[in-house]
Amino acid sequence: LENDVPTMADVAERAGVSLKTVSRVLNKEDHVRPTVQAKVEAAIEALGYRPNLAARQLAGSRSFIIGYPFNNPSSAYITDVLMGAATACRDRGYHLVSEPVSLGSSGMEAIERLITTVRPDGILLTPPLADVPEVIELVRRLNVPLVRIAGMPADYGQAITIDDHGVSEELVRHLIAEGHRKIGFVRPHPDHAIAQARLTGYRSALVHAGIDVDETLIQPGYFDVDSGISAATALLSLDRPPTAIFAANDDMALGVLQVAHQRNLAIPQQIAIAGFDDSPASRLAWPPLTTVRQPTKLLGETAAAMLLGEKPNPETNKHQLLIRASTRQP
Amino acid sequence: LENDVPTMADVAERAGVSLKTVSRVLNKEDHVRPTVQAKVEAAIEALGYRPNLAARQLAGSRSFIIGYPFNNPSSAYITDVLMGAATACRDRGYHLVSEPVSLGSSGMEAIERLITTVRPDGILLTPPLADVPEVIELVRRLNVPLVRIAGMPADYGQAITIDDHGVSEELVRHLIAEGHRKIGFVRPHPDHAIAQARLTGYRSALVHAGIDVDETLIQPGYFDVDSGISAATALLSLDRPPTAIFAANDDMALGVLQVAHQRNLAIPQQIAIAGFDDSPASRLAWPPLTTVRQPTKLLGETAAAMLLGEKPNPETNKHQLLIRASTRQP
DNA sequence: TTGAAAGCGCTAACAA
DNA sequence: TTGTTAGCGCTTTCAA
Numbered sequence: 236l237e238n239d240v241p242t243m244a245d246v247a248e249r250a251g252v253s254l255k256t257v258s259r260v261l262n263k264e265d266h267v268r269p270t271v272q273a274k275v276e277a278a279i280e281a282l283g284y285r286p287n288l289a290a291r292q293l294a295g296s297r298s299f300i301i302g303y304p305f306n307n308p309s310s311a312y313i314t315d316v317l318m319g320a321a322t323a324c325r326d327r328g329y330h331l332v333s334e335p336v337s338l339g340s341s342g343m344e345a346i347e348r349l350i351t352t353v354r355p356d357g358i359l360l361t362p363p364l365a366d367v368p369e370v371i372e373l374v375r376r377l378n379v380p381l382v383r384i385a386g387m388p389a390d391y392g393q394a395i396t397i398d399d400h401g402v403s404e405e406l407v408r409h410l411i412a413e414g415h416r417k418i419g420f421v422r423p424h425p426d427h428a429i430a431q432a433r434l435t436g437y438r439s440a441l442v443h444a445g446i447d448v449d450e451t452l453i454q455p456g457y458f459d460v461d462s463g464i465s466a467a468t469a470l471l472s473l474d475r476p477p478t479a480i481f482a483a484n485d486d487m488a489l490g491v492l493q494v495a496h497q498r499n500l501a502i503p504q505q506i507a508i509a510g511f512d513d514s515p516a517s518r519l520a521w522p523p524l525t526t527v528r529q530p531t532k533l534l535g536e537t538a539a540a541m542l543l544g545e546k547p548n549p550e551t552n553k554h555q556l557l558i559r560a561s562t563r564q565p
Numbered sequence: 566l567e568n569d570v571p572t573m574a575d576v577a578e579r580a581g582v583s584l585k586t587v588s589r590v591l592n593k594e595d596h597v598r599p600t601v602q603a604k605v606e607a608a609i610e611a612l613g614y615r616p617n618l619a620a621r622q623l624a625g626s627r628s629f630i631i632g633y634p635f636n637n638p639s640s641a642y643i644t645d646v647l648m649g650a651a652t653a654c655r656d657r658g659y660h661l662v663s664e665p666v667s668l669g670s671s672g673m674e675a676i677e678r679l680i681t682t683v684r685p686d687g688i689l690l691t692p693p694l695a696d697v698p699e700v701i702e703l704v705r706r707l708n709v710p711l712v713r714i715a716g717m718p719a720d721y722g723q724a725i726t727i728d729d730h731g732v733s734e735e736l737v738r739h740l741i742a743e744g745h746r747k748i749g750f751v752r753p754h755p756d757h758a759i760a761q762a763r764l765t766g767y768r769s770a771l772v773h774a775g776i777d778v779d780e781t782l783i784q785p786g787y788f789d790v791d792s793g794i795s796a797a798t799a800l801l802s803l804d805r806p807p808t809a810i811f812a813a814n815d816d817m818a819l820g821v822l823q824v825a826h827q828r829n830l831a832i833p834q835q836i837a838i839a840g841f842d843d844s845p846a847s848r849l850a851w852p853p854l855t856t857v858r859q860p861t862k863l864l865g866e867t868a869a870a871m872l873l874g875e876k877p878n879p880e881t882n883k884h885q886l887l888i889r890a891s892t893r894q895p
Numbered sequence: 896t897t898g899a900a901a902g903c904g905c906t907a908a909c910a911a
Numbered sequence: 912t913t914g915t916t917a918g919c920g921c922t923t924t925c926a927a
């Protein structure tokens with residue numbers, strides 16, 4: 236039972252300074268003489284001292300904790316954000332408390348509990364939570380700094396917005412360049428406000444190419460495989476079906492792919508398919524899916540850094556169009 | 566700026582009792598008269614009081630936090646464990662602090678930091694961290710309760726073990742029943758101690774069916790797609806290649822699938838393929854992969870519950886063999 | 896069954 | 912530039 240962890244008092248005694256001086260060194264405050272600082276740091280090192288988070292939080296104004304409530308994740312997306320954010324936190328002496336929450340009122344309660352009991356110094360939100368007005372309002376009311384990834388600009392907190400419109404447009408231009416004129420689209424989840432830009436990007440590319448937008452080629456989607464299957468089934472049953480289908484995320488694109496396989500359609504010769512997200516499954520699909528990569532881990536890192544008062548990394552907004560065999564004629 | 570959160574003192578005043586009595590109600594201690602308890606609960610409700618975690622931690626012996634350092638996750642696995650554990654925590658007034666860590670010495674340092682600064686009431690570990698002796702030793706030295714998921718029994722903490730051997734055996738029996746005699750195997754990652762049982766299950770099924778184990782059919786694997794590709798390439802280049810390949814996880818099986826597609830082999834007619842994990846990608850692959858489902862979310866839930874002193878849920882150990890089109894003759 | 900006092904390990908405000 | 916004092920919001924110990 237080795238339970239005796241050294242406290243700040245132990246460090247102070249060993250370094251021969253006051254408690255407060257140790258605190259100053261720990262918090263990198265100004266006005267500490269270098270010799271004193273070195274002495275304190277040596278004592279910290281020698282004792283293996285680690286500050287007690289709870290004590291710092293109780294006495295001070297910070298908790299050194301970032302809260303990350305998330306909902307209904309694509310697991311790849313969530314873990315990437317989580318890894319990025321947790322890494323940024325660790326580098327700065329912070330920790331991340333993540334909690335899965337539902338979208339309804341019980342989720343609201345969970346977020347409120349998280350904030351009021353843990354008292355995080357900031358809240359990180361990703362879609363779809365990032366665009367729920369009640370959630371934003373709750374965080375505002377509890378007066379906690381907020382950064383939302385891929386959220387619409389709102390009147391509270393900072394939002395890291397993404398050029399979904401531009402990349403979506405680029406992807407559709409690629410399909411047009413491959414010779415497609417009838418291009419189906421499976422819409423983003425209606426709750427994901429920022430992802431709606433993927434639809435306007437689609438429209439814009441068609442218009443610029445002088446192709447009329449055929450509304451029957453636009454199907455609803457909910458970011459899951461099943462809605463991809465439904466959409467593909469509807470599209471491929473049209474009298475004049477599309478020769479390419481662009482789904483607003485990979486899961487739906489994989490649903491489209493499944494339908495194409497079931498109908499024994501050659502891909503991309505008879506039907507080209509593209510997604511959005513660069514999920515692991517999109518890489519592993521057969522044929523591999525054309526898709527768009529976001530720097531998700533970096534988004535998490537940047538969001539956490541912003542919560543801690545730093546400026547956003549400009550690399551954060553760089554998408555990348557990944558053209559793979561599902562749309563490229565051999 | 567609504568920053569004034571009610572404290573326990575406010576509740577005490579409103580209920581007309583002492584601070585300590587409120588504390589007793591909060592902690593469900595005995596010897597509180599029902600009328601007093603009701604009065605306090607009403608005051609808590611009326612004020613919307615939430616206990617301050619840091620204060621409870623500093624004053625008491627618990628932190629109401631479970632630590633979950635994880636490494637190199639399959640993201641689906643990690644999020645499932647995370648969701649299960651976080652849900653269990655929330656139901657009990659706890660929170661989960663999760664942190665990605667590396668396998669080397671910097672990872673050890675990160676875990677030590679996590680424990681000494683956050684002071685969690687328990688640590689949850691999954692493979693491969695769950696089987697690193699230094700990590701177990703570190704947690705033991707810091708005197709924190711430990712539960713490991715899918716870890717080998719060790720001399721500290723509790724381990725939730727999994728019948729990998731049995732299910733693996735069942736899967737190979739299925740392949741044999743489908744008429745296969747030459748069955749290739751892509752081994753588990755050598756760091757995942759418990760997963761090694763998937764190899765013994767494979768061997769055992771062959772032996773029981775009176776089939777000689779051909780060591781050339783057993784290839785090394787590291788749980789990633791690339792090792793599946795290498796293994797499949799090696800196996801399919803043999804003079805007498807196997808008619809079925811069982812990979813010890815889905816990612817490797819998807820690598821095998823890719824090679825089969827590239828060689829234009831009909832699946833499962835020319836080559837049957839099976840994996841392990843029921844990853845989303847295994848469902849979405851073409852053809853869908855035969856695999857094994859573990860109740861991962863439940864594992865996380867059970868692990869957290871065990872850390873909080875509860876008994877394991879017996880459902881936790883139930884695997885399920887999912888036979889899909891990649892091995893089943895139409 | 897309830898309450899009073901002390902103090903957890905640190906930071907804030909002030910004084911030196 | 913450093914130290915002193917008070918106190919964060921709760922639990923612990925002990926007394927009533």
